[in-house]
Amino acid sequence: MARGGRDEQGRPRYDVAARRLSEILADNQVAAGVFEWERRRPARRAPATARRFDLTMPLVPGWIPAGSLDNVPPDDRAAARAAALTPDDVPALGDDPNDNTWFRRYHAAGAEFAAHADVARLWVLNEDGRFDAASYNRNAPFDAYAPFRFDELMPAGEAPPTWTRRPRPLLPLSDAAARLFAGGVRVEMSFDGGAAWFVLTRGYVVLADRAGIRLTVDNPLEITPPHRTPAQQNLWYALIEQTFRLRVTAAVESDVRPALRAVPARVPRVTARPFVPWPAVEFGVGDRIDGLRGRDVRWSVGDGADGRAAVVRGAAYEFGPRRFGTELTLCSALPPFDLDA
Known part of the structure; x- marks a missing residue:
């Protein structure tokens, strides 16, 4: 595996900025894998007011x-x-x-x-x-x-x-x-x-x-x-x-407080999971996108002229012999969904 960190002079031991993704994977002897990230907050507890x-x-x-x-x-x-x-x-x-x-x-x-x-x-x-x-x-x-x-x-x-x-x-x-x-x-x-x-x-x-x-x-x-x-x-x-x-x-x-009650996190409704045949690192959580240029693919939330761009909620990066690219997780940007919920 390529060694990370910096040497005694403060220089990166392995400079990822100067290498392509395929080079990084080869140097680390990775043949296939899936990386996923997603925007979802865990369940939280509602504050309880003292009586x-x-x-x-x-x-x-x-x-x-x-x-x-x-x-x-x-x-x-x-x-x-x-x-x-x-x-x-x-x-x-x-x-x-x-x-x-x-x-x-x-x-x-x-x-x-x-x-x-x-x-x-x-x-x-x-x-x-x-x-x-x-x-x-x-x-x-x-x-x-x-x-x-x-x-x-x-x-x-x-x-x-x-x-x-x-x-x-x-x-x-x-x-x-x-x-x-x-x-x-x-x-x-x-x-x-x-x-x-x-x-x-x-x-x-x-x-x-x-x-x-x-x-x-x-x-x-x-x-x-x-x-x-x-x-x-x-x-x-x-x-x-x-x-x-x-x-x-x-x-x-008083010092009497009711038991804390759990409030489930609000999870937005997923509307699409398009696959992009490259590592789509240009898309970040919260970005609004309405399609992919060069592939004649477009999407929206809503009908006709009232449609709105979908919101990126997560992604899975896949690289291997069968599939190489990014599966985006898109969700509705319409109320009542709030990305920060």
């Missing part, structure tokens, strides 16, 4: 406890409330409101807001345990940070008893009401420890990297119960009084 569940879940603060907001003793709560600024209080600060510590830290226009942007605004599910108890525990009911237990919300047999600890961004609800809420997620607040709940319809975004939301109002005291003014009750005051709660209703992707 989703619509759940109502309580969120917890996603900020390190702030001294003026969290863990405030009862005797100090009146002073903590007085230090916060309602929207009506801000204009009274004059030309430089950043002289006020609360404004500087917790108002969106404050000079130090970037360092305190999560306070009262970031709310998370903590599904992966990223928010640890040592750093984030505070007054009840936010005094037991741990990875969220999805299994406690699931009916028996609906999902596996354990869920992988990983971020699970909130997904739009599956029902038609989802379009009424930002990101398809329903957000509810309570200012009295969960006795009454109110839907938040604006001023928040759904986090893209984990289960949670971020409030986007300039001043957290803007968020109030219905028919109450910020001076009467608001998010900040309720956090100081330890009566604020927040929950979301959204779809969550």
Whole structure:
């Protein structure tokens, strides 16, 4: 057999480009043979989407406890409330409101807001345990940070008893009401420890990297119960009084996936297998041909003027004493056949 590859100088040991096919076959002591190639993809498996569940879940603060907001003793709560600024209080600060510590830290226009942007605004599910108890525990009911237990919300047999600890961004609800809420997620607040709940319809975004939301109002005291003014009750005051709660209703992707199902590859309908009496290496997979010049042979797919050239799907090269040439495999190029299927 002729030795392939290259020598120490990088030159081909056997240069096929400079030889005829008959010479290559003779040098390799091949008297007859058949080489076949064909365009057909193997059967593939359809991707299976993880099962989703619509759940109502309580969120917890996603900020390190702030001294003026969290863990405030009862005797100090009146002073903590007085230090916060309602929207009506801000204009009274004059030309430089950043002289006020609360404004500087917790108002969106404050000079130090970037360092305190999560306070009262970031709310998370903590599904992966990223928010640890040592750093984030505070007054009840936010005094037991741990990875969220999805299994406690699931009916028996609906999902596996354990869920992988990983971020699970909130997904739009599956029902038609989802379009009424930002990101398809329903957000509810309570200012009295969960006795009454109110839907938040604006001023928040759904986090893209984990289960949670971020409030986007300039001043957290803007968020109030219905028919109450910020001076009467608001998010900040309720956090100081330890009566604020927040929950979301959204779809969550589980770890339950249906079994993968095999999808058979689409095989085009073969329309012809013409034989060409030479090694027809000029035809490649996907080429459209309508005949052979010099042999008065033509073909098409369709009828009359609507006919189209056939597509080369494969070939068998034969060389030997009985037959020498190429048998082409042609197929229809008409829909629904797609060569890449």
